[in-house]
Amino acid sequence: MYDVAIVGAGVTGAMTARELSKYNIKIALLEKCNDVAMGSTKANSGIVHAGFDAAEGSLMAKMNVKGCSMMAETCKKLNVPYKNNGSLVVAFSEEEMKHLDTLFERGVKNGVPDMKIISKDELLKMEPNLNPDVFGALYAPTAGIVCPYELTIAAAECAVKNGVEFIRNCEVKSAKTDDEKITLDTTQGEIEAKYVINAAGVFADDLARMLGDDTLHITARKGEYFLLDKSVGNTVSHTIFQCPSKMGKGILVAQTVDGNLLMGPTAEDIDDKSNVATTNSGLDTVKKFAAKSVPSVSARNAITSFSGLRAHADAHEFILGVSEKNPRLINAAGIESPGLSSAPAIAEYLSDTVKSVLSDIKIKENYDDTRKAPVRFRHMTDDERAELIKKNSSYGRIICRCETVTEGEIIDAIKAPAGARDVDGVKRRTRAGMGRCQGGFCGSKVVEILARELGCDINEITKFGGNSNILFDKTK
Amino acid sequence: MINYDLAVIGGGPAGMAAALKAKECGVEKIVILERAETLGGILEQCIHTGFGLHYFGEELSGPEYAAKFIDLVKETDIDVKVNTMVLSVSEDKTVTAVNTSDGLIKIQAKAVILAMGCRERPRGALQIAGTRASGIMTAGTAQKYVNIDGYMPGKKVVILGSGDIGLIMARRMTLEGAEVKVVCELMPFSGGLTRNIVQCLNDFNIPLRLSTTVIETHGKERLEGVTIAQVDDKLCPIPGTEEYIECDTLMLSVGLIPENELTKQAGISLDRITNGAIVNEMRETDCDGIFACGNVLQVHDLVDYVTLESQIAGEGAARYILGKDSGEKVYIKTVPENGVRYIVPQKVNIKSKEDIKLYFRVGAIYKNKKLTVEAGGKVISSKKKVKLAPGEMENVVIPSDVLASLGGTDTIKVRVED
Numbered sequence: 001m002y003d004v005a006i007v008g009a010g011v012t013g014a015m016t017a018r019e020l021s022k023y024n025i026k027i028a029l030l031e032k033c034n035d036v037a038m039g040s041t042k043a044n045s046g047i048v049h050a051g052f053d054a055a056e057g058s059l060m061a062k063m064n065v066k067g068c069s070m071m072a073e074t075c076k077k078l079n080v081p082y083k084n085n086g087s088l089v090v091a092f093s094e095e096e097m098k099h100l101d102t103l104f105e106r107g108v109k110n111g112v113p114d115m116k117i118i119s120k121d122e123l124l125k126m127e128p129n130l131n132p133d134v135f136g137a138l139y140a141p142t143a144g145i146v147c148p149y150e151l152t153i154a155a156a157e158c159a160v161k162n163g164v165e166f167i168r169n170c171e172v173k174s175a176k177t178d179d180e181k182i183t184l185d186t187t188q189g190e191i192e193a194k195y196v197i198n199a200a201g202v203f204a205d206d207l208a209r210m211l212g213d214d215t216l217h218i219t220a221r222k223g224e225y226f227l228l229d230k231s232v233g234n235t236v237s238h239t240i241f242q243c244p245s246k247m248g249k250g251i252l253v254a255q256t257v258d259g260n261l262l263m264g265p266t267a268e269d270i271d272d273k274s275n276v277a278t279t280n281s282g283l284d285t286v287k288k289f290a291a292k293s294v295p296s297v298s299a300r301n302a303i304t305s306f307s308g309l310r311a312h313a314d315a316h317e318f319i320l321g322v323s324e325k326n327p328r329l330i331n332a333a334g335i336e337s338p339g340l341s342s343a344p345a346i347a348e349y350l351s352d353t354v355k356s357v358l359s360d361i362k363i364k365e366n367y368d369d370t371r372k373a374p375v376r377f378r379h380m381t382d383d384e385r386a387e388l389i390k391k392n393s394s395y396g397r398i399i400c401r402c403e404t405v406t407e408g409e410i411i412d413a414i415k416a417p418a419g420a421r422d423v424d425g426v427k428r429r430t431r432a433g434m435g436r437c438q439g440g441f442c443g444s445k446v447v448e449i450l451a452r453e454l455g456c457d458i459n460e461i462t463k464f465g466g467n468s469n470i471l472f473d474k475t476k
Numbered sequence: 477m478i479n480y481d482l483a484v485i486g487g488g489p490a491g492m493a494a495a496l497k498a499k500e501c502g503v504e505k506i507v508i509l510e511r512a513e514t515l516g517g518i519l520e521q522c523i524h525t526g527f528g529l530h531y532f533g534e535e536l537s538g539p540e541y542a543a544k545f546i547d548l549v550k551e552t553d554i555d556v557k558v559n560t561m562v563l564s565v566s567e568d569k570t571v572t573a574v575n576t577s578d579g580l581i582k583i584q585a586k587a588v589i590l591a592m593g594c595r596e597r598p599r600g601a602l603q604i605a606g607t608r609a610s611g612i613m614t615a616g617t618a619q620k621y622v623n624i625d626g627y628m629p630g631k632k633v634v635i636l637g638s639g640d641i642g643l644i645m646a647r648r649m650t651l652e653g654a655e656v657k658v659v660c661e662l663m664p665f666s667g668g669l670t671r672n673i674v675q676c677l678n679d680f681n682i683p684l685r686l687s688t689t690v691i692e693t694h695g696k697e698r699l700e701g702v703t704i705a706q707v708d709d710k711l712c713p714i715p716g717t718e719e720y721i722e723c724d725t726l727m728l729s730v731g732l733i734p735e736n737e738l739t740k741q742a743g744i745s746l747d748r749i750t751n752g753a754i755v756n757e758m759r760e761t762d763c764d765g766i767f768a769c770g771n772v773l774q775v776h777d778l779v780d781y782v783t784l785e786s787q788i789a790g791e792g793a794a795r796y797i798l799g800k801d802s803g804e805k806v807y808i809k810t811v812p813e814n815g816v817r818y819i820v821p822q823k824v825n826i827k828s829k830e831d832i833k834l835y836f837r838v839g840a841i842y843k844n845k846k847l848t849v850e851a852g853g854k855v856i857s858s859k860k861k862v863k864l865a866p867g868e869m870e871n872v873v874i875p876s877d878v879l880a881s882l883g884g885t886d887t888i889k890v891r892v893e894d
């Protein structure tokens with residue numbers, strides 16, 4: 001029996017697993033997909049928000065401001081790229097300028113440091129490619145950018161290294177609670193735990209209901225994006241927001257930590273919680289609104305488009321802590337934006353909750369809260385590269401030519417704790433297939449390496465688990 | 477640092493032909509750097525026939541065509557480094573590369589020939605809405621799975637784009653027992669060779685739907701179907717023409733892009749239409765001693781033309797290395813006009829003592845038109861053409877005596893006329 005079973009290996013589940021792995025307790029991290037970071041975590045803006053959006057006094061506001069202040073240090077420990085680039089909410093009218101004042105005041109009350117309302121001139125000096133029709137902006141220097149799945153992968157790796165058991169392809173079918181434990185009936189068999197942390201993203205209400213808590217209601221709110229080529233990555237340096245509406249923070253234009261340009265998301269409530277299809281109308285909306293902020297951005301430079309789902313709770317507030325209906329259920333639900341920004345703070349909050357319910361909980365002596373930096377051949381100097389290949393020749397074979405990813409890095413990604421099991425998993429860990437050709441050349445080589453390292457036939461390799469196989473039978 | 481007279485980047489048909497020609501012209505130390513395990517480039521997976529009709533006068537498969545050149549390379553003292561990826565080429569002709577046996581290598585060459593080939597346009601660039609299921613791939617990737625790895629990437633196939641690789645794969649998949657439901661082409665004409673439409677589609681009763689595109693993909697894990705729609709003359713989908721087609725595979729054959737990342741890094745100017753380097757008649761780029769040929773310079777439809785172009789580059793590099801190109805040079809521009817999309821080379825030396833062949837493509841289908849060449853304001857030829865198509869590269873010869881009659885401010889223009 002586990003002390004804690006965390007359901008859902010998104011950024012919330014993985015960061016919480018890492019935080020809890022410092023204690024002398026038995027933890028399982030359950031994920032219904034073939035990899036971590038497969039839900040909302042996989043497809044969002046990757047923004048570390050400063051914290052002026054959420055209502056004053058809300059958990060969302062507290063977690064956001066605290067999480068934002070913790071992010072740089074967390075990323076440093078986990079060797080995840082993080083950039084403190086600051087954000088700008090851009091106003092296009094006098095009325096919107098007034099709205100910036102409201103955001104500013106709310107930010108001050110939430111404890112957001114160093115914000116400034118800046119004039120049109122200052123703004124265009126900071127971001128010369130903005131629409132010249134801007135009136136001004138709210139500048140929040142503490143905002144940043146981080147890659148959400150890299151953070152999650154690193155946190156899961158760190159957690160597993162510290163003893164957390166990661167169980168993939170493990171979907172909870174039903175659950176029952178008795179005086180001592182919760183028993184989860186999963187696609188990987190029965191799993192017992194004293195406490196269950198519900199980090200199931202858009203499915204958090206379904207899981208809570210299985211455990212007798214019907215107070216949650218989560219709506220899947222779709223957001224569609226374009227990812228543009230690195231050649232236009234420097235069009236803006238800060239994250240550019242438009243004035244928010246009740247559906248969210250609107251369509252942003254932002255750099256990613258990898259140097260691409262991202263534009264999106266739309267916001268559309270949908271019924272099917274597994275529907276991540278992009279739509280023509282959604283993508284058109286992204287193009288239209290992104291061009292309002294930055295006229296030069298064009299989908300002609302798009303290398304891909306994608307969509308993700310936000311786990312929107314009715315009250316637009318994080319639901320954190322022990323369920324009122326089931327004392328063995330700890331919810332981490334309604335984690336939509338600023339969920340990524342809040343993740344380090346949410347992990348601490350939930351860890352405190354677990355400490356309050358589990359007796360005899362102590363910090364392990366050998367706990368290591370870091371993750372070793374993965375080899376990144378493309379960022380090395382020629383001397384470092386020469387040295388590396390001498391030690392291990394597999395770093396001398398380039399598999400992905402667009403992103404300069406070596407065979408050695410792909411093998412590392414597969415062998416890592418909670419490592420890659422499919423083509424998309426390799427892609428998220430190494431960037432192989434993420435460049436201009438989108439895996440056209442390296443895809444088949446990645447399939448071969450996966451099959452070799454996992455000891456299976458190449459037609460068993462999938463794109464992202466389940467029935468997403470790439471190859472059928474042998475040819476005639 | 478290793479010194480070579482000539483470093484050739486890419487060991488496909490372009491790189492091999494260029495290296496062999498340079499050798500023939502007297503260049504001593506030559507190295508070919510190839511990223512794959514063997515020489516041959518993309519020809520190795522093109523097991524269909526149709527190669528070599530122009531150059532060898534016989535019909536060969538891709539590997540057979542490549543083998544002829546691989547054998548010739550083996551007979552020379554040209555060094556070949558396979559499994560070797562070039563990371564950068566600098567203006568001073570230093571080439572940095574890696575492989576598993578030598579580690580990181582730096583080569584100082586007197587001249588460099590860029591012959592890296594091209595890549596296929598991926599899905600992302602097309603902005604097709606829908607799911608990100610498996611089973612969506614470029615035709616070239618599918619070709620590698622079938623012909624090299626020996627696995628079927630699908631059983632019910634829709635092909636978007638009627639480029640040659642798509643047409644070839646329609647036939648290949650059919651022969652392997654898959655059902656190719658339809659080939660959709662956005663344009664009102666196919667971008668592929670006529671012979672491929674006849675031999676790969678018509679002979680197998682595979683429908684080609686022109687002015688039709690894929691607007692949405694369906695299926696959460698493996699692809700389950702696509703929605704296709706007709707497009708209007710602005711290439712926008714026409715509402716009401718949508719049609720669902722069940723399939724597990726969508727193959728894309730929607731264009732090829734020269735792989736010029738190394739070229740750009742070296743600071744070489746590119747042509748906005750070809751996406752290849754701007755070159756002179758010897759295929760020398762605007763960086764002295766760096767040449768380009770084959771699909772990295774312009775996307776060809778026939779390998780035979782790649783070979784011919786690469787021999788020019790090989791000869792040009794040899795002259796450069798051996799100091800034989802010191803004569804007077806006056807470059808004038810070649811200008812594509814009405815109906816002609818681009819011309820390679822983009823500039824020619826009027827002091828050249830040889831005839832110069834210009835290669836170009838038209839932008840649409842033309843029937844019963846004239847191809848007119850004007851040099852220095854005078855029409856020097858006007859040939860009747862029954863059919864001109866974007867899928868088939870054309871060429872015209874500018875005789876040396878015409879070149880000699882031109883001045884430094886003149887241009888050579890090629891256009892389609894009534």
